[in-house]
Amino acid sequence: MKFLHQFFASLMLTLLIALPIYAQQKSEVEREVLVFFNTGIDADAQGRAVSLSSPLDSVLSRFSLDSRAITSAFPNFRKSDTLIMAENRRAIKMPDMSRVFKIKTRSIQERDRMIEALKKMPNVLFAEPNGVCAPTAVPNDPSFGSQWALRNTG
Amino acid sequence: MPGADIKATEAWDIYTGNPNNIIAIIDVGVDPSHSDLSGKVLGDIGYSGRHGTLMAGVAAANTNNGTGIAGLDWNAKILSKRYGDNQATYQAIVDAVNYSPNVHVLNNSYYLGSGYSTLVHLAAAYAYKNNRVFVTGMGNDGSSQIQYPAAFGQGIIAVGASTRFDALWVGSNTGNHIDVVASGEAVRTTDLVVNNSYSSPSGTSMAAPYVSGLASLLKGYNPSLANDDIENIIKLSADKVPAMQGQNFNTQFGAGRINARRALEYLQAPYQLYQLTATGGTDVGYTNAYIAPIYAIPGLATANYSVKRHEVQKTVALPSMSTAQVWGRGAFTNGYANSPSFGMGFCEPVGMTPTTVTLRTYCYEIWTINGQYLGWYPCQPSQVQYAYTVWGVPGTPPPSVTITGITEPPAYSFNSYTANITNGTAPFSYNWESNYGTGTWYSVGNTNPINFGGGDPNNYWTLRVTVTDAQGRQAQGATNIYFTGSGGPYSARPDNIDKPLPTVFSLDQNYPNPFNPSTTISYALPKEARVKLTVFDVLGREVETLVNETKSAGVYQAVFNSSRLSSGTYFYRLQAGEFVQTKKMILAK
Numbered sequence: 112m113k114f115l116h117q118f119f120a121s122l123m124l125t126l127l128i129a130l131p132i133y134a135q136q137k138s139e140v141e142r143e144v145l146v147f148f149n150t151g152i153d154a155d156a157q158g159r160a161v162s163l164s165s166p167l168d169s170v171l172s173r174f175s176l177d178s179r180a181i182t183s184a185f186p187n188f189r190k191s192d193t194l195i196m197a198e199n200r201r202a203i204k205m206p207d208m209s210r211v212f213k214i215k216t217r218s219i220q221e222r223d224r225m226i227e228a229l230k231k232m233p234n235v236l237f238a239e240p241n242g243v244c245a246p247t248a249v250p251n252d253p254s255f256g257s258q259w260a261l262r263n264t265g
Numbered sequence: 266m267p268g269a270d271i272k273a274t275e276a277w278d279i280y281t282g283n284p285n286n287i288i289a290i291i292d293v294g295v296d297p298s299h300s301d302l303s304g305k306v307l308g309d310i311g312y313s314g315r316h317g318t319l320m321a322g323v324a325a326a327n328t329n330n331g332t333g334i335a336g337l338d339w340n341a342k343i344l345s346k347r348y349g350d351n352q353a354t355y356q357a358i359v360d361a362v363n364y365s366p367n368v369h370v371l372n373n374s375y376y377l378g379s380g381y382s383t384l385v386h387l388a389a390a391y392a393y394k395n396n397r398v399f400v401t402g403m404g405n406d407g408s409s410q411i412q413y414p415a416a417f418g419q420g421i422i423a424v425g426a427s428t429r430f431d432a433l434w435v436g437s438n439t440g441n442h443i444d445v446v447a448s449g450e451a452v453r454t455t456d457l458v459v460n461n462s463y464s465s466p467s468g469t470s471m472a473a474p475y476v477s478g479l480a481s482l483l484k485g486y487n488p489s490l491a492n493d494d495i496e497n498i499i500k501l502s503a504d505k506v507p508a509m510q511g512q513n514f515n516t517q518f519g520a521g522r523i524n525a526r527r528a529l530e531y532l533q534a535p536y537q538l539y540q541l542t543a544t545g546g547t548d549v550g551y552t553n554a555y556i557a558p559i560y561a562i563p564g565l566a567t568a569n570y571s572v573k574r575h576e577v578q579k580t581v582a583l584p585s586m587s588t589a590q591v592w593g594r595g596a597f598t599n600g601y602a603n604s605p606s607f608g609m610g611f612c613e614p615v616g617m618t619p620t621t622v623t624l625r626t627y628c629y630e631i632w633t634i635n636g637q638y639l640g641w642y643p644c645q646p647s648q649v650q651y652a653y654t655v656w657g658v659p660g661t662p663p664p665s666v667t668i669t670g671i672t673e674p675p676a677y678s679f680n681s682y683t684a685n686i687t688n689g690t691a692p693f694s695y696n697w698e699s700n701y702g703t704g705t706w707y708s709v710g711n712t713n714p715i716n717f718g719g720g721d722p723n724n725y726w727t728l729r730v731t732v733t734d735a736q737g738r739q740a741q742g743a744t745n746i747y748f749t750g751s752g753g754p755y756s757a758r759p760d761n762i763d764k765p766l767p768t769v770f771s772l773d774q775n776y777p778n779p780f781n782p783s784t785t786i787s788y789a790l791p792k793e794a795r796v797k798l799t800v801f802d803v804l805g806r807e808v809e810t811l812v813n814e815t816k817s818a819g820v821y822q823a824v825f826n827s828s829r830l831s832s833g834t835y836f837y838r839l840q841a842g843e844f845v846q847t848k849k850m851i852l853a854k
Contacts, residue, residue, distance in 0.1 A: 143350070145382075147558075147567075149568045184352050185356070201394075201597070201610070203561070203563075203608075204565075204608060206567050207566075207567045210567065211352075211384065213352065236558040237383040237384070239351075239379070239384065240379040241350050242351055242377050243379075244348040244351075244378060245375060246316040247374055247376055247402040247469050247473075
C-alpha cells in the first residue's frame, strides 16, 4: 500500500503543479474557518459582519484580527426559506444559513487555534475548517476500449 | 470475466428509464455539447468540466444513438451543479434538491478535503429529508481512510469500486460505512473532445454513477419508491462476490456488486413491496439530559438545546410473507434519528419473528439551555409515526415449532408429545430425537422409548423435533423431560410423537373410562381457537370448567379429577370456535 500512497501523492503533486491557480485557491480556502453563530453577530446587506458581541471581538483581537476578517458565508440566504413542504408532505426546516460566517486566518495553525477558541463560545454551534472538494477518479489509458462493466462476456 | 458485470443489458430488457427524471451530477461541470449527452444537460451548462462529463456518461449517456457509449439510465436528464469549497458544495447540493422534484438522485463523486463537515452534512440531510438518493464514492486511497460524504451515515449510499474479475479495485477505500460496489476499473465513458471524447478512467468516482443510474432506473420503474427503498433494493439485489466468502456484508464490498437486472426484478412479481405506517409505541428507555445543537427541527430556532433522548419501539404484524425483509423509511417517519441535530426522520427494525417486526425510532424531550421546558419533539411516544417497508414473496411465513406433552412423567408411563407448528406450508415432515446430556442425538419413535436408569431426580432428557415444511424450510423445537421421582428405572415412551397437526376439530373419548379418581380428555384443534372444556352432571349442572382460553393449533390433554364427586354418569363438552361436541363418561368409585 505504501507504493500506492506514493503514487497518489505524486499524482496530486502533478495536479498541483499543473494547476497553480487551483493550488493558490486551495491554500487560501484551507486557511478559512466556517462557523455557525447562533447569536452575537449579524451581517449587513453586503455580507459584512456587524454587531459583534464583545466575547467575539476579544477572540478576534487575540488573533490580531477584527470584524473585517469575517463575512457572511451565505449572503443571499433568505430567512423566509427556512420552512418548506416536501414532496412527502412533511415540513422540512432549512437551517438559518444567515448565521454561518467565514473567518479568514493567516495559516493552518492559526485556523486550528481559532476553531478551538470558537468552539468554547456558547453561541457557536459548529466551527470547522473550510476545504476544497476533490474528485475520486484516476484517469488511465484512454485507448482502453470496452465498456466491460455493463456486460462482461469474458 | 463473464458474470462480473452489473447486468445492464439484461436490465434494459425490463426498463430503460424515464425522460422526466433528472440525475444531479455534483461535480466540476458537464460538457453539454458531447454527442452522447446532447439535449440532456441542465443546470450550470456554462462550465464543461472533465470529471463531471465522465460521471454523466456512466449514469445516463444517450443510448441507441449509433455512437459512443451507453449510460445505465438511457433517458434521464443530467443536472450539472458545481462543487468547490464546503460552502459552495453545500449550496450545490441544496440547489440540486430545490431545482426540481424530479431530481431524485444526486451523484457525488468527490470527497471533502478538510474531512468531516457539519455544513455539508446539513446539505446531505436536507437531500435525505426531501426523499432524494445521495450516492457517493468511498474514496481512492486504497486504505481504510474515512472520507466524507461517504461516512456521513444515514441516507448515504457509499460505493466502492470492483474490477472485471469481481475483485476489489486496488484504490477502493474500505470501511463499515460501505454499502455496495460497482465497476470502477477502466470504465469507458464520455470525455471532453480534447481527450478524443471518450476515455476509460478508474476510481470509486466511476463506480458511483453506476449506482446513481441504477437508482434512477428504479425510481422511474416504480415512482412511489422512497429513497430508503431504493437503497435497500440495490443492496438486497447485489451479487455476493466470491471474495465475500458467503458473508452478506464485508467492509470491502459492502452488500456486494450491484446487479441492475435483479434490482428491477425485485420490483416485479412474485416480489411485493408494501409501504406501511404505524403509530405510537413504548418508551423503552431514555438518556440523561445532554447538550446538542439542533439545526433543523420545525418549531425550534437553530440553537443549542438540552435534550433527553427516548427510545420508542412498537411491534407490528407483518403481512403474510415467505421471505420478509423490513426497513424503515426515515423521510416519511416523524420520529427522529439517534441524534436530533439534523432533524432526520428515522425508523429501523430491531427484531423480527416470522409474523411480527419491532420498529425503533426516537422522541426527544427538549429544554432551552437556560432550563425552560419546551416539550416533546416531534411528539410524545404514544403519537409517533413510523414508516416502514416490507418486501418479499407473499405466502406463509416460515414455520416455527414448540413441543407440548408431560414434562415430569411417572415411571413406565406412555406419553404423547405433539409438535405444535405455526406458519409454514403443509404437509410437514418430522424428525424426533432425544439427548440425555451426552451431546449425541438419538432418533426417537413410538417404539424407541426414552429410558432412564438412575435415581437422580435432577436428571432429564431433551426431546427435540425438526420440522420441514413443503417449501423445505425447517424449524426446531425442544422440551426437557424430567424424572423427578427417586429410584428408578424410568421410561417415558413417547407416543404419537410423529402425529402431524390435526386437520379437523375433534374430541376424543376420555381415558381411562370408567375412571376413578382421574381421567384424561384429549382434543385436537386444526387452527387457533377459543377453547372451553366443561364437565356437567346428568342434570346438566356445570361441575367444572377444565379449559377456558385461546389455544393455538395442536393436540391437547386435560385431566379431570373427580375426588370430591360421587359415582355416576357425567358429560364433557368441548367448544372450540364454531365446533361443539359433547361426550359421556362414567365415574365408578
